[in-house]
Amino acid sequence: MKQNNRYVKELFELLSIPSISAQTKHKKDMKKACDWLVNKLESNKFKASILPTGGHSVVYAEHLKAGSNKPTLLIYGHYDVQDPEPLDEWTSKPFKPEIRSGNIYARGSTDDKGQLYTWIAAIDELLKNKSKLPVNVKFLIEGEEEVGSKNLDEFVNQNKSLLEADICIVSDTHCISEKQSAITYGLRGIVYFEIIVKTLEKDVHSGIYGGNVLNPINVLSVMISKLKNDQHKILIPEFYENVRILSTSERKQLKTMPFTENEVVEETGAKVCVGEQSYSPQARKSARPTLDANGIWGGYQEEGIKTIIPSCAGAKISMRLVPNQTADEISAKFEKYINKITPRGVEIEVNKLADGEPIIMDRDSKYFRAAEKAYKSVFGTNPQYCLEGGSIPVTATFKTTLGKDTVLMGYGLPDDGAHGPNEKMSLSMFGKGIRTNIEFINNL
């Protein structure tokens, strides 16, 4: 893939739009990204429109001229991105895409605009070379993936016939390396909470009231300390009750996967790779549930000192779930435990911000065979089947609502830095993605 390739240039336009779904101030940019996608898909002879949801709109587009005897693909992607903070750690600006050493650097490059674009480009290529597509294609491109897809379930439910398809496709995962491709067949679920503890009506002087009132930061810290023990076990009662045990063949396969302690250390800059003792890094990432605080705040955070006891403090806390845990079950257990460990005299607010179910696909279908073949022809080797640590809640929704599995054809790389500073997508993976998608469609 050359730097001056037309698809790279087009992708740059999309990457330049700061479509951060979490932040109200970017509402206009969200609309701008929708408009851009509609225009692009219409220029590819798709019927495209912006459809409302309870939150950010989705872009829906269809090209259904292959005939009813040909399969229909529902290709899912998302146009929203994560907040790019901390900005000062970016080498180039997050919304001013730049190519360095064969990589496109920009927020959303790998997650998910770049990966989504491999499909738009593949279809463009196919249409350029043939007069019509060999399959029917529907695009569902949402704007709330990074905030938990909270309105997508309802949208899919209310538009079942519009979205009817033979197979769903998502490109929002990654290969093992530029040489070793991968098909993700399972994803973790997620529940994401915000908890706010309040002990006072207002911030007070720590000299006058210190020693006589509960300090919400100290209280919150103690509560968070009770969520995991020093062996990295989650302490919420019955949290592990429904965790699915991997089959022997899955365990065998896991062992062949890269993701060693050294790799974790190298990719994150951690001094140590640590986790549940009886599990490998790969198992901890894909087959075990986790709990992390994603943010915390309270009191004085500026330079220098302020001698206060703040009135409240808060934290964002999320858990990654594995089959057969469910979001509802874990949410209830979390809330019950949080209430139990809240000391007397503390007002607590527990808000669920997002959730999504874990999923495992049935790999035994012609679509998985077509994907395998396409990967092999472009990458030269068979793709590896992977369980992923991240969450793409829409895959569970497709399964329960449309009754269809999803083929996760990812073109990211493990060191792409999704959600962090200097997010990138490899130019070569972008090119391979387009070619693999063309092969896949031709194989059907």
Place this chain on the structure above:
Amino acid sequence: MKQNNRYVKELFELLSIPSISAQTKHKKDMKKACDWLVNKLESNKFKASILPTGGHSVVYAEHLKAGSNKPTLLIYGHYDVQDPEPLDEWTSKPFKPEIRSGNIYARGSTDDKGQLYTWIAAIDELLKNKSKLPVNVKFLIEGEEEVGSKNLDEFVNQNKSLLEADICIVSDTHCISEKQSAITYGLRGIVYFEIIVKTLEKDVHSGIYGGNVLNPINVLSVMISKLKNDQHKILIPEFYENVRILSTSERKQLKTMPFTENEVVEETGAKVCVGEQSYSPQARKSARPTLDANGIWGGYQEEGIKTIIPSCAGAKISMRLVPNQTADEISAKFEKYINKITPRGVEIEVNKLADGEPIIMDRDSKYFRAAEKAYKSVFGTNPQYCLEGGSIPVTATFKTTLGKDTVLMGYGLPDDGAHGPNEKMSLSMFGKGIRTNIEFINNL
């Protein structure tokens, strides 16, 4: 004191200057406050100047015409104020002083511009009525009290003869009520730290790396949870070793002081007043050391969700000290313990931001007698002797460097809300303060 009193109007000018010492962006405002004070004192026939320190300048002014047989007072105050956040909790703007129900609302009204101004006004009154002052007066007005007076020790040390005096005066404490005045004879010391824990080089995706790396927010929470137990005892080894036991008469006196559990609850809006079980609220506030987190931060704090593990997290943690603890001793014990409870694989940064020694005054002097008499004549009752929970490190500096005690003649009230939103000073206390100061000087 009437609302349109000249001194109220002048004080409003000073309160309108946002002289927040902690924040670099307010450097110009700090200078503006200095200039304003110099002009004011010069108009009162003081020789006034702005003297440099390692940080924000001090205002020094003298009026030494009473003769060498008359005592010299060194009146200390500070022109800097605390950050007014959270702004949305203020009824009127923090730097737009407003009178409501007999109170002046503004950041710095009680701490310390309003209290300082009782002295400027008192001297103005005395000079208006007599041609000369009955005592010699030196003003030392610093700009770093709210950030721990970090350059004042050195300034006092280098200017011993300039600051030479018979007694030091500080008005930066409070009375018990509008009817019951108080003289503070002891103050707690303070050590104030910032700790930053780092576990990763950059923020990473919580789905990919969760379960395999240390989360700095979880780590920091566990560390903070190890600083106190659920009986409110500080767990730093030998922390209580040097705590002075109150004398029988002090304990008796403590019992007569107001500051009940109900009062704490009412003044702070706390649901419960809690602390070390074997001590009364008054003892916990004045005779016992404390530890509080004053701020905490890390990861994503905006609306919605961001599924990251942040690279680092930090907290501000301060301790209030009582005689005979020392700032150096407690700092060393804190740092040693923090290092001990830092898990392997965590980079830790421990920065001391401020400190100040605890102090107890010798009340047996003619200056304390003069103050008692002045309070009695204005308030109608004898003042109560109090140990205060706050810290005014300069009093310890005056003792060790100039060899002089300080009479703490405070005119605040317990519910003034220093350091919090809607800080106020009672107009009536402002007026009583000016009159008490005049009486005090006339009694010498």
